[in-house]
Amino acid sequence: xxxxxxxxxxxxxxxxxxxxxxxxxxxxxxxxxxxxxxxxxxxxxxxxxxxxxxxxxxxxxxxxxxxxxxxxxxxxxxxxxxxxxxxxxxxxxxxxxxxxxxxxxxxxxxxxxxxxxxxxxxxxxxxxxxxxxxxxxxxxxxxxxxxxxxxxxxxxxxxxxxxxxxxxxxxxxxxxxxxxxxxxxxxxxxxxxxxxxxx
Numbered sequence: 001x002x003x004x005x006x007x008x009x010x011x012x013x014x015x016x017x018x019x020x021x022x023x024x025x026x027x028x029x030x031x032x033x034x035x036x037x038x039x040x041x042x043x044x045x046x047x048x049x050x051x052x053x054x055x056x057x058x059x060x061x062x063x064x065x066x067x068x069x070x071x072x073x074x075x076x077x078x079x080x081x082x083x084x085x086x087x088x089x090x091x092x093x094x095x096x097x098x099x100x101x102x103x104x105x106x107x108x109x110x111x112x113x114x115x116x117x118x119x120x121x122x123x124x125x126x127x128x129x130x131x132x133x134x135x136x137x138x139x140x141x142x143x144x145x146x147x148x149x150x151x152x153x154x155x156x157x158x159x160x161x162x163x164x165x166x167x168x169x170x171x172x173x174x175x176x177x178x179x180x181x182x183x184x185x186x187x188x189x190x191x192x193x194x195x196x197x198x199x
Contacts, residue, residue: 013158014165014190017119076135083128083138087145090121096154118159126166133173143170150183161190168196 072080095118129142149155149163164180164187171178180188 013115014161014194017158017162072137079132079135080138083141086125090125094118094155094159097156100156122162143167157186161187165191165194165196172197
């Protein structure tokens with residue numbers, strides 16, 4: 001494939017994932033809010049001992065999260081718990097560049113199933129973020145999720161671009177400045193073609 005064909009394919013994948021995200025948003029918007037909340041308890045986990053250097057940093061982050069959670073009402077707490085579970089699940093399933101490089105030649109000429117599923121999952125996650133604009137903790141966690149995804153060089157350009165696009169939209173919605181200069185030119189060009197600042 002020529003560089004121009006690769007670029008067109010990348011733009012197509014991002015537009016497809018964005019369209020899939022919108023489709024999921026419209027499907028989820030028709031459901032009542034109560035239907036979308038998952039009210040299961042977190043399964044108990046055995047915590048492994050943390051090295052002494054990492055412990056204070058993780059404890060501090062945990063304490064900050066607990067403090068933020070105390071300031072939320074019950075519905076906001078439930079929505080936050082659901083978002084965090086879903087974000088963690090999605091992050092563990094996002095396809096890496098190495099996964100996509102293992103695809104067979106005939107799979108490359110269509111949208112890989114992994115990217116289709118990723119688009120649906122990211123759409124469901126974005127629906128949760130848009131559904132709870134009055135939940136400041138959820139909004140901040142969503143910003144972290146999208147930034148971490150966009151920063152991770154192990155993800156394909158299309159996924160990183162979509163995450164950066166979503167991060168920019170959250171920044172715009174909250175009136176925040178978000179610097180995209182550290183990102184590779186290829187990702188910035190793809191994101192700007194999607195125009196995250198449109199109304």
